[in-house]
Amino acid sequence: MQHVHRITRLSALALGITGALAFGQVQASGFQLKENSVKSMGSAFAGSGVKTGDSSVVVNNPATMTQFEGTTVQADVTVIDLSYEFTGGGQDITGRPLTGGDGGNAGDVTPVPAMSVVHKFGNGIALGAMVSAPFGLKTEYDRDWVGRYYAATSDVKIVDFTTSIAIDVVPEHLSVGLGLIYSNADVTLSKAVDFGSALFLQTPAAGRGALPAFARPQGSDGFAEVSGDDTGVGYILGVNFRPTDKLSLGLSYRSEIDYDLTGDVDWTVPTAARATFDGRGARALFQDGDVTAKLTTPSITTVAANYEFTERFSMGLTYSETGWESLREVRIDFVNPDADSVEDFSWSDTRFMSIGGEYKLNDAWTVRAGYAYDETPTTFATRTPRLPDEDRKWYSLGATWQLSEALGINLAYTRIEPDTPQIGIITPAAQGGQRLFGQFEGGADLYGISAQYKF
Template sequence: MHNQNFARVTALAIGIVGALAMGQTHASGFQIKENSTKALGRAFAGSGAASGDVSVVSNNPAAMSTFKQSAVQADVAVIDLSADFTGGGKTAVGTTLTGGNGGDPGDATPVPSIAAIFPIGDTGMTLGAQVSAPFGLKTEYDRNWVGRYNAVKSDVKTVDLTLAASFDFSSEVSIGVGLIYQRAEATLSNALDMGTALCASPNPAACFNPAFPFHPQGNDGFVEVKGDDTGIGWVIGMHIHPNERTAIGFSHRSEIDHDLEGTADFTMPASVAVALAAARPGQFVDTTALAPLTTPAVDTISISYGITDNFKVLADFSRTQWSSLENVTIYFNSRQAPSVEQFQWKDTTFWSIGGEWELNDKFTLRAGYAEDQSPTKIETRTPRLPDADRQWGSIGLTWNVSPAFEVNAAYTRIFVDDPKIANIHSSTASTLTGSYDADVNIFGVSAQYKF
């Protein structure tokens, strides 16, 4: 029983490896949108329709056709997640879990992106490339916190390289396609209540016998999971621009399949290691593992409309197919049986509305608001990802230093509905219940040069 529970948690740990990106999770699920400071300043309204943003290489490659000059753009978003946990739990035999609230699991983390666009003469074709991060997770709790058996450290990094091309078939319509190469690496860890695991089987009464050498929370082990993989995906898009004031964009980002290879490294007290070798050979030992995983597809519709020559309104609507992450199955190269970690996530929507006001030739102001659904639910929510529905408020500014060079800045405050966790089981069958008070601050800066 305990071994099965451990398998499930390890499945989650390795499974996340292939889906996450560098940075802290701050959109729904573990999605990261921040590949553009301009778009960040309007809560990503018009992300695939607005002109003048090189990040469309990933957001909607068809919109690259709006560039008449080559351009390069470098962005960095500093994401600062704050989350305070309140709650507690029980061991497998009903005793109260000890430990603090874990501290603030978030930290200020930079997430960079760089993109370039190159129109090919008068052919109507435009080429582009971008390095970015579409998904992400980074949390770290105090090692002795009350939820240590569920999560301590989750440090996951991926990098996407997107190579794209757009084709302008007429003065009103262009299409774009892109190839995505994704690389993922991760380290995840949690404590193991080996005292309970050894005393509760076969007779739970032994856990309360002072003469028995193992007791709940008295003989903790530790596991660190590492994994990596690469995967291939694609993105397509359409950009419709019937006049100078109106633009409509559509994009579809594909699912990306991963076969994640990783290792599970265990650290055990000497007395626990001896007992395991005698009673459970081949369990809780260092091993390799494999977990198939499919990351979600994303569909986005973007609109930009110029009300006047100096003011435009923008909007975005996207749907992320998180239902592809219904579960993750882990296969161990040891005596531990394969097991399934249930996610049961739902598809989600994100919508935003924003505006841009061109004050003069030098400065443009922007602002936006967004609502972002979470795919998680209380029954399966994990401390590695204390996610809930979110609301965004954003502001931004562009300074055109010269006709060829511009600098952008943006700030977003994300308000997170209090995430709740209810009786989440750990690898050694303890349960954790509680809630988080969470919010996110994001600061973005970028520079763009046209040549």
């Protein structure tokens, strides 16, 4: 029974399916997506929480909704073209180089849609609703790449439906807002599993020399895919203060949201490895079955300002802090075998700072530009191939084409340049003993288009 217990623990801990939830993306801090407004993206989201011509304030700062007139409907789509490639290598527990290539281009082209509506009543009250994707990613490496034991495919979708209300406390000067968030998280993540190392570690050292090839490190690669989903509820608070006709100041807070993901794990085990495990009395191991995991998305506190120098020219600033300290660990509970797996993250809170401006050329055209600096929550000690994340710089351009008083089209482009992320992972010997060292090169191009209609 003791021998079977050791293998059972190995299935959850040594083979490291926990790492499947170490997800991230290069175009925003951690796996955060800021792309809920094409108009705001054109100025790197500078002052986005107090912009009266952008109905994404439903989620960026609901208090600003009282500055609208009538009904505004807005539809946005941002296409994220993410690209990054790995250079490096690794070793298995015996010191042999890890086989496989560089994984190819792990990025993908992903559209991020959003839709919002704001209606202002005549009594100083405004209502709004918005569908947006505040967190998510989609990346994929070649299944036989050198880092396959740490990451293969990552597909995370978090979609919010937010309803907000705002009211003027001091007309023309001060308004407050509140939003309720109903959120759905859907996660599918996969990685290769080194069953050869599992068998190697379960064999006494004296007998390892006689092991067949499939029972040695990298000799029996399998695969594991974890998927799960859940819904959660959160809230947004906002304040909009207008001390003068030219200056607007905003403060908003988005709460953490907790998810209890439930789903299943799909194991692919090579025939020879399966027969060996079964022969050792561990028939319950690596069976497809149920899993649960807890996930908490971080809180976000944002300060925004906008100043109208003239009727044609204005500038905005944004400073926000994302509370990534909420992601202290990821714990996956396997129903079969009865064990859980824990990976420490210890991410740090991050800061996002942007400055941008816009200039009205004429009644038909307005142009804008912006720059932002966005920090990563990771460090070298906590960075994995699923999150080859580093501090990054944003360079943004945008324009609005006003076809009529009611209809406008917005265009935007952003180039995001991260610093060079480096990784150095040393897996404990009892958990497989692999090592992976290297760096990533890449970035992201964001293309956006939106339409806004007022009536």
